[in-house]
Amino acid sequence: MRLLATVLLFQLCVCHIIGIDFGSQFIKVAYQPFGRPPEIVTDPSGKRKIENSVFFGEGLRSYGNMAESSAVSKPELVYSGMNALLGEGAESNIPASFQQRHFPYEFVLTERNTWSLRLLPESGFGDMPTLTVEELNGMILDYVVSLVQKEFNDSTRDVVISVPSSFTQTQRQALLDAATLANLNVLSLIDQTTASAVTYAMTRAPDGVKRLLIYDVGSRHTEVSAVEIETSRDESGRKRSVVVLGKESSEVGGDDFTNVVMGVLTDRFESAFHVDPRADSHLCARLRADSQRYKEILSANREVQISESSVFEGHDLQFTLTREEFEDDAITVVDQILHPLQALLEKLNMGVVRFSPLISPRPTSPKFS
Numbered sequence: 322m323r324l325l326a327t328v329l330l331f332q333l334c335v336c337h338i339i340g341i342d343f344g345s346q347f348i349k350v351a352y353q354p355f356g357r358p359p360e361i362v363t364d365p366s367g368k369r370k371i372e373n374s375v376f377f378g379e380g381l382r383s384y385g386n387m388a389e390s391s392a393v394s395k396p397e398l399v400y401s402g403m404n405a406l407l408g409e410g411a412e413s414n415i416p417a418s419f420q421q422r423h424f425p426y427e428f429v430l431t432e433r434n435t436w437s438l439r440l441l442p443e444s445g446f447g448d449m450p451t452l453t454v455e456e457l458n459g460m461i462l463d464y465v466v467s468l469v470q471k472e473f474n475d476s477t478r479d480v481v482i483s484v485p486s487s488f489t490q491t492q493r494q495a496l497l498d499a500a501t502l503a504n505l506n507v508l509s510l511i512d513q514t515t516a517s518a519v520t521y522a523m524t525r526a527p528d529g530v531k532r533l534l535i536y537d538v539g540s541r542h543t544e545v546s547a548v549e550i551e552t553s554r555d556e557s558g559r560k561r562s563v564v565v566l567g568k569e570s571s572e573v574g575g576d577d578f579t580n581v582v583m584g585v586l587t588d589r590f591e592s593a594f595h596v597d598p599r600a601d602s603h604l605c606a607r608l609r610a611d612s613q614r615y616k617e618i619l620s621a622n623r624e625v626q627i628s629e630s631s632v633f634e635g636h637d638l639q640f641t642l643t644r645e646e647f648e649d650d651a652i653t654v655v656d657q658i659l660h661p662l663q664a665l666l667e668k669l670n671m672g673v674v675r676f677s678p679l680i681s682p683r684p685t686s687p688k689f690s
Contacts, residue, residue, distance in 0.1 A: 337477040338508065339469055341462070343484065343496075345402040346540035346576070348373050348385075350465050352473055362468050371468075374401040375460055380445030384464035396606035398444055400426070403461070405541060406454040407499065408492030410434040418541075418572075435495070455495055459502030466505060479506045485542050486512035487570040513537055514546035515565060522550045522561045529553075532566075534665075534676045538658060541577075544570040545661045547669060547676070567669050569661035573654060575616075581651045582612040582619075582642070586627065589640060594633045604632070619644050 340351040340359070347370040350362035364371050364385050376388035378398040383391075392399040401424070409415050416428040416436065427439040429451055437453040440446050462480075470476055480500070484493065493510055500507045511519075514535045521533070530551045537544045547566040552559065586608050590598045598604045611629065618625040622644070629638040648655075666672060 337475055337479065339466060339477065339480045341465060341480055341482045342513075343404055343462075343482050344373060344539055345405050345542065345574075346373060347371060348461070348465055350468065352469050352475070354473070354475070360473070362465070362472060364468060371465060372401070373404065373461060374399055375403070375457055376400075377440055377444040377446050379443075382446075382460075384461055393606045393610050394603070396424070396602050397426075397441055400438060400457055402541065403438075403454050403457040404496070406436050407458060407495035408489060409436060409454075455499040455502060458496070458499035462500055462505060463503035466503070478504060479508055481509045481511060482507060483513045483516045484510050485539075485544055485570060486514060486546065486568050487542075487544065512546075512568075514544050514568060515548075515563070518546065518548040518550065518563050518565070522552065522563050526550050526552045526561065532676050534662070534673070536662065539574045541574045542570060542572060543574050543658050543661055544568065545665055547665060547671075567665055569665040569668070571657055571661050573657040577654045577657070578651055579609065579613050579616050581647065581654060582616045583609055585642060585647075585650065586612055586629070586638070589627075590633070590638055593638055594636065596633065598633075607632075615642065616647075619647050 337355060338353045339362075340353065342349040349370060351359045352362055353359045361369050363369055364387075366386060368386055371385040372389035374385060374388040374392070376383045376391050376395075376399045378391065378395055388399055389401065392401070405415050405419075406413075411430055411434055413436075416426075419426055419428075427441075429437045429439050431437050431453065435453065435455075437451045438457065439451050466478065466480065482496065482500070484496065488496075488510075496510065497507055514537050517535050517537065518533065530549065532547070532549050535546045535548060537546075546568040549564045549566055551562045551564075554560070587598055590596070590608070598608055608629070615625045615627060619642070624641055624643040627638065627640050627642055632638045
């Protein structure tokens with residue numbers, strides 16, 4: 322929903338525009354040709370959700386889903402979700418959060434109090450041993466825009482990018498710097514939940530006044546906004562207005578549910594083999610990727626069969642994880658995800674009954690996204 326807003330807002334202003342929903346795990350891209358409906362851009366494999374990843378290895382560089390496919394075999398050479406580091410400095414806990422998730426990155430603080438990452442010698446890029454987070458983000462932005470050129474034969478560099486509403490001015494400027502490195506012309510940065518509200522107002526809102534709560538649970542960030550949408554008609558046509566009443570956010574998301582499943586696998590692994598799998602970056606990357614898959618299965622099933630073949634010295638790890646067990650282990654994460662909603666309602670001195678049914682910009686339940 323919010324992806325379409327990035328192009329709908331500007332379709333009357335420019336001939337061609339690219340909308341980028343720049344998530345920590347996935348990037349989604351829309352292309353707005355003049356006078357025609359927006360088109361969703363796909364990667365070379367036909368996928369609409371593009372992994373926010375860059376791979377450096379053996380002198381080769383790849384992006385998106387192709388880069389992420391190397392994360393299990395060569396996790397130390399794949400850089401994912403680097404937009405979380407934009408505008409962050411020495412006081413930030415973001416690098417520590419990457420390390421808690423067992424991403425094997427080496428962070429280097431720059432003279433500007435921003436972060437860069439040191440490339441390993443085996444990457445084959447000895448001429449650029451460190452890259453700033455702006456450079457890394459610029460590379461992935463350049464890649465997703467190049468997909469538009471290949472699919473639609475359009476060389477436009479005009480873009481609108483959605484960002485968390487909690488992004489500070491420093492973070493927004495860092496993103497603009499990354500876009501400049503990619504030679505992009507940023508027409509606007511739009512808040513993610515605001516983008517969802519605008520899309521709803523322009524495509525689905527009935528006449529009258531409607532008050533909504535918009536809940537957005539990303540991979541590492543949760544945001545809720547209260548908006549009031551008014552739609553009316555007169556002799557000049559349809560009129561719409563969107564007023565943001567308030568918003569709250571927290572640094573928790575779908576990755577934290579993946580961590581819950583990862584914790585179960587880690588505990589069972591240690592119990593079975595008396596070894597901590599987190600000490601092995603390749604094994605840890607394998608278990609993490611599988612934890613994501615098991616979590617998604619639990620979104621639609623009461624249980625999932627955990628099956629890790631030859632996971633340690635030729636031995637298998639197999640057991641059943643039920644949704645009930647998962648929910649019990651994830652109760653703290655659920656509470657953290659609900660906190661922005663509770664804080665927002667308290668700040669507005671309103672109850673949920675004062676709003677129309679919640680809409681979510683994402684197709685999955687916040688509990689399992």
